[in-house]
Amino acid sequence: MRYLPKSDEERRQMLAEIGAATIDDLFSSIPAEYRLARDLAVPRQQAESEIVAYFRAAGQKNATDYASFLGAGAYLHYRPVIIDALVQRGEFLTSYTPYQAEITQGTLQAIFEFQTMIAELTGMDVANASMYDGSTGAAEAAMMAVRVTGRHKAVVASTVHPEYREVLATYAKHKGLTTALAGYDQETGRVDLKALAAAVSAETAAVLVQSPNFFGIIEDIPAIAAIAHANGALLIVSIAEAVSLGIVRPPVEADIVAMEAQSFGVALCYGGPFCGVIAAKEQFVRQMPGRLAGQTVDGAGNRGFVLTLATREQHIRREKATSNICTNQALVALMATIFMAVYGKEGMRELAEHNLAKADYAAKTLGSQPGAKLRFKDTSLGGAPRFHEFVLQTEEAPAVWSRRLLENKIVGGVELSRWYPELGNCTLWCATEVVTREQIETAAKVLAGVEVEA
Amino acid sequence: MISDTEKNGPRTLGKVRTHPTQNEALLFEKSSPGKRAYKLPPLDVPAVNSAKLLGAAHRTTPGLLPELSEIEIIRHFTRLSTWNYAIDLGMYPLGSCTMKYNPRVNEFVARIEGLAEAHPYRPESLSQGALEIIDLLRRCLLEITGMDAITLQPAAGAHGEFTGILLTRAWHESQGNPRRKILIPDSAHGTNPATAAIVGYAVENLKSNADGGIDLDALTRQVDEETAALMLTNPSTLGVFESQIHRIADILHAKGALLYMDGANMNALVGKVRPGDFGVDVMHLNLHKTFSTPHGGGGPGSGPVACKAFLEPFLPTPVLVQNQDGALRWDYDRPQSVGRVRAFYGNTGMFIRALAYILANGPDGLRQTTEDAVLNANYIRKKLEDVYELPYQTASMHEVVFSDKRQAARGVKTGDIAKRLIDYGFHPYTVSFPLIVHGALMIEPTESESREELDLFIDAMRSIAREAEENPDLVKSAPHSTRVSRLDEVQAARKPILRWRP
Numbered sequence: 001m002r003y004l005p006k007s008d009e010e011r012r013q014m015l016a017e018i019g020a021a022t023i024d025d026l027f028s029s030i031p032a033e034y035r036l037a038r039d040l041a042v043p044r045q046q047a048e049s050e051i052v053a054y055f056r057a058a059g060q061k062n063a064t065d066y067a068s069f070l071g072a073g074a075y076l077h078y079r080p081v082i083i084d085a086l087v088q089r090g091e092f093l094t095s096y097t098p099y100q101a102e103i104t105q106g107t108l109q110a111i112f113e114f115q116t117m118i119a120e121l122t123g124m125d126v127a128n129a130s131m132y133d134g135s136t137g138a139a140e141a142a143m144m145a146v147r148v149t150g151r152h153k154a155v156v157a158s159t160v161h162p163e164y165r166e167v168l169a170t171y172a173k174h175k176g177l178t179t180a181l182a183g184y185d186q187e188t189g190r191v192d193l194k195a196l197a198a199a200v201s202a203e204t205a206a207v208l209v210q211s212p213n214f215f216g217i218i219e220d221i222p223a224i225a226a227i228a229h230a231n232g233a234l235l236i237v238s239i240a241e242a243v244s245l246g247i248v249r250p251p252v253e254a255d256i257v258a259m260e261a262q263s264f265g266v267a268l269c270y271g272g273p274f275c276g277v278i279a280a281k282e283q284f285v286r287q288m289p290g291r292l293a294g295q296t297v298d299g300a301g302n303r304g305f306v307l308t309l310a311t312r313e314q315h316i317r318r319e320k321a322t323s324n325i326c327t328n329q330a331l332v333a334l335m336a337t338i339f340m341a342v343y344g345k346e347g348m349r350e351l352a353e354h355n356l357a358k359a360d361y362a363a364k365t366l367g368s369q370p371g372a373k374l375r376f377k378d379t380s381l382g383g384a385p386r387f388h389e390f391v392l393q394t395e396e397a398p399a400v401w402s403r404r405l406l407e408n409k410i411v412g413g414v415e416l417s418r419w420y421p422e423l424g425n426c427t428l429w430c431a432t433e434v435v436t437r438e439q440i441e442t443a444a445k446v447l448a449g450v451e452v453e454a
Numbered sequence: 455m456i457s458d459t460e461k462n463g464p465r466t467l468g469k470v471r472t473h474p475t476q477n478e479a480l481l482f483e484k485s486s487p488g489k490r491a492y493k494l495p496p497l498d499v500p501a502v503n504s505a506k507l508l509g510a511a512h513r514t515t516p517g518l519l520p521e522l523s524e525i526e527i528i529r530h531f532t533r534l535s536t537w538n539y540a541i542d543l544g545m546y547p548l549g550s551c552t553m554k555y556n557p558r559v560n561e562f563v564a565r566i567e568g569l570a571e572a573h574p575y576r577p578e579s580l581s582q583g584a585l586e587i588i589d590l591l592r593r594c595l596l597e598i599t600g601m602d603a604i605t606l607q608p609a610a611g612a613h614g615e616f617t618g619i620l621l622t623r624a625w626h627e628s629q630g631n632p633r634r635k636i637l638i639p640d641s642a643h644g645t646n647p648a649t650a651a652i653v654g655y656a657v658e659n660l661k662s663n664a665d666g667g668i669d670l671d672a673l674t675r676q677v678d679e680e681t682a683a684l685m686l687t688n689p690s691t692l693g694v695f696e697s698q699i700h701r702i703a704d705i706l707h708a709k710g711a712l713l714y715m716d717g718a719n720m721n722a723l724v725g726k727v728r729p730g731d732f733g734v735d736v737m738h739l740n741l742h743k744t745f746s747t748p749h750g751g752g753g754p755g756s757g758p759v760a761c762k763a764f765l766e767p768f769l770p771t772p773v774l775v776q777n778q779d780g781a782l783r784w785d786y787d788r789p790q791s792v793g794r795v796r797a798f799y800g801n802t803g804m805f806i807r808a809l810a811y812i813l814a815n816g817p818d819g820l821r822q823t824t825e826d827a828v829l830n831a832n833y834i835r836k837k838l839e840d841v842y843e844l845p846y847q848t849a850s851m852h853e854v855v856f857s858d859k860r861q862a863a864r865g866v867k868t869g870d871i872a873k874r875l876i877d878y879g880f881h882p883y884t885v886s887f888p889l890i891v892h893g894a895l896m897i898e899p900t901e902s903e904s905r906e907e908l909d910l911f912i913d914a915m916r917s918i919a920r921e922a923e924e925n926p927d928l929v930k931s932a933p934h935s936t937r938v939s940r941l942d943e944v945q946a947a948r949k950p951i952l953r954w955r956p
Contacts, residue, residue, distance in 0.1 A: 034731050045815060061582045061586065063568070103876055222510075270798070334751065346490070
């Protein structure tokens with residue numbers, strides 16, 4: 001076996017030095033009746049070339065040459081090539097969690113830089129070294145609010161990603177956290193502030209909203225914060241599209257931001273690994289879950305970094321820990337760190353502006369086709385601002401026109417009725433900077449039933 | 455303390471010789487306005503007035519991100535990388551962490567375009583390649599564990615524990631009583647009690663017996679009709695197989711409690727014995743341990759949960775199923791499900807890597823891997839047991855746990871020995887765990903070490919034992935060869951500096 005660095009002769013010698021006659025002597029503590037006396041029924045040992053061929057074939061079944069307007073919590077952005085060049089350095093790729101700080105300063109400094117940039121972008125004071133993804137980050141943020149406030153109710157906007165809400169329900173169920181849903185305004189697609197205000201009370205631990213929300217619409221964070229804070233509740237803002245922070249005002253009124261950083265240079269990879277992050281105001285840091293890197297000095301006064309405030313964590317506090325999280329998404333956070341460094345202060349804005357422009361053009365083009373319209377009011381008509389997603393409503397059923405689009409190698413928007421039964425014939429479209437004008441115009445023609453030349 | 459280098463100039467110690475590493479400031483300290491590392495293509499749609507479009511939601515103050523050129527970013531992260539230890543540099547004997555070789559073909563195939571760019575909401579008809587990979591991995595893991603059903607959704611080991619205990623709770627609820635407590639041995643990982651707590655269970659500690667294993671009498675006394683499960687690591691964190699495993703399962707099952715297995719130490723079992731055959735009801739795997747996906751400085755991982763058929767109705771949604779025509783699809787109609795534990799379907803990128811590892815090994819390679827892992831641990835045990843105290847004499851599997859008892863008599867603790875190992879070119883072993891061994895040195899070599907590397911490690915450990923006798927201060931002030939010496943963790947925690955500020 002090519003990964004095993006031993007000859008049979010070396011194995012024999014080592015057994016002899018141990019004083020064992022056969023390798024099975026070393027397994028004698030396993031009762032004989034449970035020992036597997038046969039080969040595992042898994043595929044036979046493959047050559048590297050066979051493995052590559054197998055996965056290439058699988059990749060081809062996953063048709064690659066389609067234009068895509070899919071978003072909904074997983075976004076296709078251009079990934080600068082230096083990200084993969086750097087994260088594939090073995091010193092990053094094959095290093096463990098940096099508990100031994102003297103020989104992991106590289107990972108630790110990079111985490112410190114990640115924490116700094118996330119804090120800068122979100123308008124929070126501190127950020128952790130990552131959570132599994134945006135959904136578990138939002139759920140853990142809600143649990144954090146319970147610890148901070150000592151209250152056990154949460155009000156969740158129905159415009160939070162439906163799968164995030166499902167995850168929150170799973171986490172909340174056994175911790176005595178009950179949740180109430182606040183609906184959205186039919187005209188603007190924003191959370192209904194009246195409904196929200198009615199749902200929040202002096203027993204509310206947290207208000208959880210997403211912005212841009214699941215429909216791509218930017219929530220009125222100052223107004224939502226006012227409602228939460230007037231009742232002594234914390235405001236948690238979930239951000240599923242990190243690139244929005246280049247141009248959208250950060251939710252500085254929030255107490256906790258739970259973010260998905262997949263957009264920062266992380267491949268879609270059929271939904272994971274992604275990169276959740278929790279950022280918060282400084283006074284809540286001791287209730288945060290997950291790892292934190294902090295700056296300190298060594299014996300000679302050199303600057304260095306260590307994992308710190310570990311008394312929050314499971315390996316120290318066991319059942320009293322803030323979370324059971326151990327392994328996080330460190331290498332993915334490193335991808336995000338490199339992405340943020342590549343785009344930098346100006347690039348992050350420019351990139352976000354390109355996304356804004358593409359989606360604006362796509363919304364106008366698709367929304368003006370016969371039988372199609374934008375479900376929520378445009379800003380020009382007194383609606384709320386969007387980032388790079390929009391909801392399209394069609395007279396024709398999406399199942400019908402999406403077949404037409406697929407024939408033209410275009411994947412259109414996601415059908416919303418699977419999560420929002422009231423939004424029949426509504427689809428959620430996304431146009432990032434990688435979508436071209438030609439793709440948008442072709443999609444519009446096919447949607448309208450116009451023949452497209454091959 | 456004068457370092458070896460300062461006294462004698464660069465010299466070889468163990469397998470290393472010191473060489474300069476480059477200094478590197480923080481990204482922010484290197485930034486200057488106007489530098490760029492990106493270039494966007496010309497915008498092919500009309501530009502928009504962001505301030506007008508976004509109104510009050512327009513960001514007027516950009517985040518203070520650095521401004522750098524591409525070469526500076528490459529050098530920055532390359533220099534940082536040289537400050538890290540890694541499996542690619544040498545042995546990483548961290549007990550319970552299974553730091554094995556991370557094959558490069560895994561990285562290659564995970565980046566194949568059709569897989570890396572697959573959107574999770576693409577129609578299933580366009581996602582069959584990804585679904586087939588998930589299906590094959592699922593079938594392989596079921597065969598390896600001897601279980602009946604599996605979910606790949608959990609993102610890491612602790613997330614798998616959470617899912618497994620959710621299944622346990624849901625099943626008990628379906629029987630009319632969720633029950634109140636989870637039994638956890640005192641040798642367990644911290645994630646086990648933390649997990650039990652977040653699923654709403656009381657944690658009851660189970661004391662280990664004189665061999666460091668499960669005390670059957672104590673277990674019999676403590677298991678009752680309010681016990682939901684025992685969370686057991688097998689082999690234990692001492693690296694010892696619970697040879698009474700079936701009696702443990704019987705005692706639990708007699709009271710209606712379940713046996714949960716923490717699969718952290720599955721690297722000792724693959725191809726030799728299957729948890730499903732010895733009475734386990736539900737367990738998690740760590741693809742980033744046993745199945746070679748990289749640790750990446752702390753993650754990502756993947757923590758599939760395998761279970762017996764009676765727990766299958768409770769698996770997280772969605773569940774992968776096959777249509778009559780052979781096409782694979784996600785089934786969301788799961789009325790008894792515990793719900794979702796994360797968005798989408800799991801860390802698919804890790805599934806690809808783990809499957810590549812299984813294919814590279816085949817049944818013979820997987821068995822040989824386990825045998826070599828156990829051989830290596832026993833070799834280290836044999837070669838060190840005369841200089842380090844072995845608190846438990848029970849047979850070791852894939853890891854061996856010593857204590858610092860002899861060295862502590864000279865004031866040298868396990869943490870000091872660990873730091874001194876760094877000077878010899880090794881990553882430390884796991885320090886002070888499991889908690890049932892005072893001053894533990896927990897060593898897991900994995901199968902990835904050659905005899906030469908093991909001998910160098912053994913020489914280093916023996917040399918440090920001598921130093922502890924002859925020059926304890928040298929060990930207590932280690933490491934002496936690193937960029938930074940021991941860091942002030944107290945200051946870091948007392949006045950936390952968690953971000954750079956201008």
